[in-house]
Amino acid sequence: MNISNLHYITDTTQGLEPLLKAGLNWVQLRVKNRNEKEMYNLADSFVALCEKYKAYSIINDYPKLARRVGADGVHLGKEDMSPAEARALLGKDFIIGGTANTFEDVEGLYEAGVDYVGLGPLRFTETKKNLSPVLGLEGYNEIMQSCQANSIRTPIIAIGGIAVEDLAALYDMGLHGVAVSAAIRKAQNPAAAVKAFLAVNAL
Numbered sequence: 001m002n003i004s005n006l007h008y009i010t011d012t013t014q015g016l017e018p019l020l021k022a023g024l025n026w027v028q029l030r031v032k033n034r035n036e037k038e039m040y041n042l043a044d045s046f047v048a049l050c051e052k053y054k055a056y057s058i059i060n061d062y063p064k065l066a067r068r069v070g071a072d073g074v075h076l077g078k079e080d081m082s083p084a085e086a087r088a089l090l091g092k093d094f095i096i097g098g099t100a101n102t103f104e105d106v107e108g109l110y111e112a113g114v115d116y117v118g119l120g121p122l123r124f125t126e127t128k129k130n131l132s133p134v135l136g137l138e139g140y141n142e143i144m145q146s147c148q149a150n151s152i153r154t155p156i157i158a159i160g161g162i163a164v165e166d167l168a169a170l171y172d173m174g175l176h177g178v179a180v181s182a183a184i185r186k187a188q189n190p191a192a193a194v195k196a197f198l199a200v201n202a203l
């Protein structure tokens with residue numbers, strides 16, 4: 001499995017199909033405050049839609065639900081199940097991502113054997129409440145240099161307020177890719193926004 005350069009984060013399947021048609025191949029379902037039944041139904045239809053377009057499906061926060069609906073992976077933050085427990089539950093082939101805000105977080109996730117790290121936020125975003133301290137490009141630079149110095153090669157995905165204009169600087173520092181919600185979801189033409197992100201990745 002190749003970790004994608006573009007992770008799209010969504011709380012709905014509405015409007016997702018045109019984005020998959022535009023070439024999106026990795027989607028994370030990130031939903032807060034829904035009951036178990038609603039969450040199951042949403043996750044189940046999300047996985048079916050991703051499968052139709054051969055896109056990887058990742059469920060945020062809920063490892064057991066991810067397994068139950070046949071998703072490809074789960075994303076876990078500091079408040080969620082530990083990556084080690086999730087690995088024991090889900091097995092070696094299940095994709096497990098973890099959240100980092102510092103080099104120490106990245107190191108811990110690398111040692112825990114995650115498949116990718118979501119590192120951020122780059123800047124303020126309204127998409128997430130209780131945001132960790134903003135890193136800015138300078139913060140990413142320091143953390144990426146520490147990763148290189150410590151031979152940490154886990155793919156690192158930048159997240160939080162990412163715009164297409166940020167990609168060049170982030171890739172220069174060694175970031176593997178980006179996780180994006182608002183810049184696609186709130187775009188006048190979300191499918192065109194997906195294509196703009198993918199076009200930079202193809203350069």
Ligand SMILES: Cc1ncc(COP(=O)(O)OP(=O)(O)O)c(N)n1
Binds near residue numbers: 075079098117
């Ligand atoms: C790719 C990626 N990186 C980071 C996060 C944030 O996860 P978490 O810290 O658990 O916060 P919530 O998304 O659950 O609010 C993510 N979802 N994806």
Ligand SMILES: Cc1ncsc1CCOP(=O)(O)O
Binds near residue numbers: 179180
């Ligand atoms: C889940 C998450 N964690 C940090 S920012 C974020 C949401 C994505 O941010 P944006 O909507 O600004 O792309």
Ligand SMILES: [Mg+2]
Binds near residue numbers: 060061075076078080
């Ligand atoms: Mg979480």
